[in-house]
Amino acid sequence: xxICEKLFLLLTKDSGSPESRLADAAYGLNGALLVDLxxxxxxxxxxxxxxxxxxxxxxxxxxxxxxxALQILPAKNxxxxxxxxxxxxxxxxxxxVTSLSAAGIIAxxxxxxxxxxxxxxPTVDPVPEQQLRNHLYAVLRGEQIISEAxxxxxxxxxxxxxxxxxxPRAQTGLSRSALKRRIKEIARANPAGSAVSRAVDATNGALxxxxxxxxxxxxxx
Numbered sequence: 001x002x003i004c005e006k007l008f009l010l011l012t013k014d015s016g017s018p019e020s021r022l023a024d025a026a027y028g029l030n031g032a033l034l035v036d037l038x039x040x041x042x043x044x045x046x047x048x049x050x051x052x053x054x055x056x057x058x059x060x061x062x063x064x065x066x067x068x069a070l071q072i073l074p075a076k077n078x079x080x081x082x083x084x085x086x087x088x089x090x091x092x093x094x095x096x097v098t099s100l101s102a103a104g105i106i107a108x109x110x111x112x113x114x115x116x117x118x119x120x121x122p123t124v125d126p127v128p129e130q131q132l133r134n135h136l137y138a139v140l141r142g143e144q145i146i147s148e149a150x151x152x153x154x155x156x157x158x159x160x161x162x163x164x165x166x167x168p169r170a171q172t173g174l175s176r177s178a179l180k181r182r183i184k185e186i187a188r189a190n191p192a193g194s195a196v197s198r199a200v201d202a203t204n205g206a207l208x209x210x211x212x213x214x215x216x217x218x219x220x221x
Contacts, residue, residue: 001128001132002032002033002036002063002065002066002096003032003033003035003036003039003149003152003153004029004032004033004036004065004092004096005065005096005099005100006032006132006149006153007028007029007032007153007156007157008025008029008093008096008097008100009100009105009106009128009129009132010129010132010133010153010157010166011025011028011029011160011162011166012106012121012123014122014123014126015120015122016106016107016109016119016120016121016122016123017120019162019165019166020160020162024160024207024211025093025160026088026091026093027085027086027160027206027207027210028156028157028159028160028203028207029091029092029093029096030084030085030086030087030090030091030092030203031085031152031156031159031199031200031202031203031204031206031207032152032153032156032203033065033066033069033090033092034053034081034084034085034199034203035148035152035196035199035200035203036065036066037066037069037070037073038195038196038199039148039196040061040066041056041057042055042056042057042058042059042061042066042070043055043056043073044056044195045081045195045198045199045202050080050081050082050202050205051080051081051198051199051202052078052079052080052081053073053076053077053078053079053080053081053084054077054078055070055073055074055077058070058074063099064095064098064099065092065095065096065099068092068095069090069092072089072090073090075089076090080202081198081199081202081203081206082202082203082205082206082209083206085202085203085206085207085210086206086210097119097121100121101121104124104125105123105124105125105128105129106121106122106123106124107121107122107124108120108121109121109122133167133171135150136150136153136154136167137167137171137172139154139186140154140167140172140174140179140182140186141172141173146186146189148196150186151186151187151189151196151197151200152196152199152200154183154186154187155183155186155187155200155203155204156200156203156204156207157183158179158180158183158204159203159204159207159208160207160211161211163179163180163183164176164179167179187200
């Protein structure tokens, strides 16, 4: 399962409603998708402090979520990674939903008041998410080797300010501040300066900027 697919499951309640505002979740999914493309060897980052993203291999991966992204990324080739995090056209939600529903993990419910304009994605098979959660709880407790996917997911959850909501204290045994510290420790487990580490840093930098601007606009309205 892709990192962005795992993140989607964590950001979606079993009832199918989102844990976070839809726009905010899309920014996190964009960042996770770009890390997936990095790990698939399809894009690379230069060494700039605010790195630029370059397509190094446009060949299809065979995964529809990644391949759809590869079709539209040429429009942003060479642009700052951080500028792609809020890029609405990159939003992989629809492709993730198609992939996870085809796998029998979620369903698509358009029966609400707003129908297809605001669908819900209730869980059909809870096992994949529960396995993911159990793994992340073990990582937080220091009982599992930390992967690049783990660090990416946890860092983005923290960047979206939903880590304590998605990973409750009852399961982690960590207070809000302790969970934040532990996620920072896990993020540092990636080799310093690695492409994934820089991608996650750029994602969270963009999240902070976008969410701060959103809060400021809401306060002044």
